[in-house]
Amino acid sequence: MKRDVAVFAATLTLGVAASAFVSTAHADDAPRGRMVANANACMGCHAVDRKLVGPSFQQIAAKYKGDVQAPAKLSRKVKEGGSGVWGMIPMPAHQSMSDADIRTVVDWVLAGAPSK
Template sequence: MTKEKKYGVRALMIAAMFAVGGAVVPMQSAQAAVNAAAAQAIYKANACASCHSATQKLIGPAYADIAAKYKNDPGAGARLEKVVKNGGSGVWGPIPMPSHPGMSDADIRTVVTWILAGAPAK
């Protein structure tokens, strides 16, 4: 039985809030930090929908699949930002991801944060 099942996720989150020297340190999920409206506008403006969707594999992987794959990887955001900027291949199949050198680093970070949060609608 996992700790999450035995104690419940909420109890573990509360315990984690007090884990830093007794101080209350609020935990923030990636979903809470994401600006879905801004990310969706960037997504549409940069033709991301040509290859990706939130829940279905198209040419590239579904955003839900990306979020699931990198769920427990703290370095995923930085690596995915580089892939969006510079392009990449081989992780999700033989079709390469094109580079997006014209996208600002801030826009890329917004979209990657949104993707890793599961591409929420709001």
């Protein structure tokens, strides 16, 4: 009986360790820009491929394609908020986001919000 309990405990421990590895592997597959966007409520108003409250990330990428000033413009827009470019609904300021996190999201968006 003790041996059965020990084998069960070892099997359970390996199973938990394996599932933790699998969920970490999936998290590592997601682009850092998407993870930062999720963590900062960006996905509440934006989706990758369809308009929600604001434009999709793919629409933003298309609009700013080839604009060398786009990273700076969009970083400032995320930090300060604003309205008028995509309609009258304002985007709130995200002043608590670090400049590095903003740039990570902006770079991901300008790359077309790829899934990998």
